[in-house]
Amino acid sequence: MGAHRYRLALALAQAPTMSTPLPTTLRILRSLTDIPRAxxxxxxxxxxxxxLEWTFLTAMEESGCAVPARGWHPRHLTLWRGSRLVAAAPAYLKDDSDGEFVFDSPWATxxxxxxxxxxxxxxxxxxxTPATGRRVLVAPGEDRAAREAxxxxxAQEFARAERLSGIHVLFPTEEELPALVAQGFAVRLGVQYHWRNQGYRTLEDFLARFHAKRRNQLRRELRAPTEHGIEVRTLRGDALxxxxxxxxxxxxxxxxxxxPWGQRFLTPEFFARMLARFRHRCEWVEARREGRLVAGAFNFTGANVLYGRYWGCFEEHxxxxxxxxxxxxxxxxITSGLERFEPGAGGEHKLTRGFEPRxxxxxxxxxxxGMDRAVRGFLAHERAAVEGxxxxxRAETGFKEGD
Structure with a gap:
């Protein structure tokens, strides 16, 4: 589909001079395939x-996941200076709040x-994908703060022109918050449970952080697959x-x-595309008993970070x-020197197994x-509850005092 273009008078949209860069132009793309991957x-x-990579985002569209029939209408925001892309953000018009993992359905009601x-x-x-990461991509050498602004x-001008109810930026980095606040956005807090490598040399180093009762519990759980004849291994790269x-x-x-509330947001074609075209970013943890696959988890890797995504089992053990x-x-x-492991949203059981609230x-x-005032009031109360x-x-992790 062709790009849906909007030309807006932005902060630098005055007539250029010898010392002034060309103005930026907003183009809104109805498909990420309207732009080359490189x-x-x-x-x-x-x-x-x-x-945020092109291959992942286009797979969401072309495999039938993030498509209009499922309530996702791509409207990717791109800023150009002449023929050069200088900033971009994946963006969608939404008909509902499904698949966002920032729950605003009560606001809609x-x-x-x-x-x-x-x-x-x-x-x-x-x-x-409830994973924190940049929501605005900026070209190297550009003024990040200016392009974000x-x-x-x-985005606000587009939303007003289209008579949308509002704009929601989900899972931005902490470093992006000042630019959002400066543009009038209200910040909402959430919590996930992440594992961070504290310089462990072995798994025993990690277990040593727990008090004795919790440490013994974890060791029992770690032995369970072997006791039931189950082998767990990870496939990467060509092994996939x-x-x-x-x-x-x-x-x-x-x-x-x-x-009852579960929805199959993803399609078989999505996983096929990941295994065929995004293999360098994927890991498949599989559990087998007597050669038979009984369970698995499909994960992704970033810059020294592992993202846990999709788990399932054919047998309960x-x-x-x-x-x-x-x-x-x-x-x-620990063996590879991983810096951080983010296993996804939810799951307070992670707290007692070495994952800390972030x-x-x-x-x-x-x-x-009026709606904006009401939401800001709600967020103020919610923030106090989260911070409190x-x-x-943190106390529920089971780590020894002082750790």
């Missing part, structure tokens, strides 16, 4: 995460009761040729289908989930003044 990926740095439309809205996000201002996309999808489906999704990646991460962020700007709970969550 052009987009030239903006991706280590803070962006692999989920309150708006509807007040007779105010909440959908469609504009989200700057990676679909179905221009892009957020352009042994992984079957339909099988990976089948395991993913076993998890989401267990819950004691503590198998913890081993496949947590302990095995930690053990291998703040995540989102930013919200509602264009109706952090010490308790």
């Amino acid at each position: 052009t987009w990926d030239a903006l991706v740095d280590a803070q962006a995460t692999p989920f 309150a708006a509807e009761r007040a007779g105010l439309p909440y959908y469609p809205k504009l989200v700057l996000a990676v679909p179905f 221009e892009l957020y201002a352009a 040729a042994d992984a079957d996309a339909d099988t990976v999808y089948g395991l993913y489906a076993t998890t989401v289908d267990k819950y 004691p503590f198998l989930h913890f081993n496949v999704c947590l302990y095995h990646p930690i053990s291998e991460g 703040l995540t962020y989102s930013a919200h700007l509602l264009l109706h003044p 709970s952090l010490p308790q969550w």
Whole structure:
């Protein structure tokens, strides 16, 4: 599909002089395939995460995941100076709040009761991916703060022109928050549980951080696969040729289908594309018993960071989930010198297994003044509750005092 173009008068859109750079122009793309992969990926740095790469985002669109029929209408924001791409953000019009992992459905309900439309809205996000990373990509050599300000201002102008209810920036980095606040966005806090490498040389070094009772519990859980004749291993790179996309999808489906609210956001084609075109960023942790696949987890790798994503099992075995999704990646991460392991959203069981609470962020700007005031009031109370709970969550890790 062709690019849907908007030319806006941004901060630098005055007539250029010999010392003034050309003005930037906003183009809104209805598909990321409207732009060459090399052009987009030239903006991706280590803070962006692999989920901002062109191959991942186009797979979401072309495999039938983030598509209009499922409530995702691509409207990627790109800033150009002449023919040069200088900044970009993956963005979508949303018909609902599914697959965002920043839960604003109560806001939508309150708006509807007040007779105010909440959908469609504009989200700057990676679909179905609650991982912190840059939401605005900026070309090397550009003034990051200036380009971020221009892009957020352009997003607001686009949202007002399209009569959208608001703009939502999901899982930005902490470093991006000042630019968002300066543009009038309200910041929302969330919490995830991450493992950080404290210079461990062995898995025993990691276990030594726990008090004796918790340490013994973890050792029992670590022994469980071997005691049940289960072997756990990780496939990477060319070894992923042994992984079957339909099988990976089948395991993913076993998890989401267990819950009344579970939805199969991803498709078999998505996993096929990842294994065929994004293999260098993928890891497949599989558990086998007598050669038979019983469970697995499909993960992604970034700059010395592991992102846990999709788990599933064909057979239930004691503590198998913890081993496949947590302990095995930690053990291998210690060996490889991994800096951080982010196993995804939710799961307070992670607290007692070496994962510590870390703040995540989102930013919200509602264009109706009354709705915006109400949301800001809610966020103030929610922030106090989150910040007040952090010490308790940290205490639940089971680490020795002082660790």
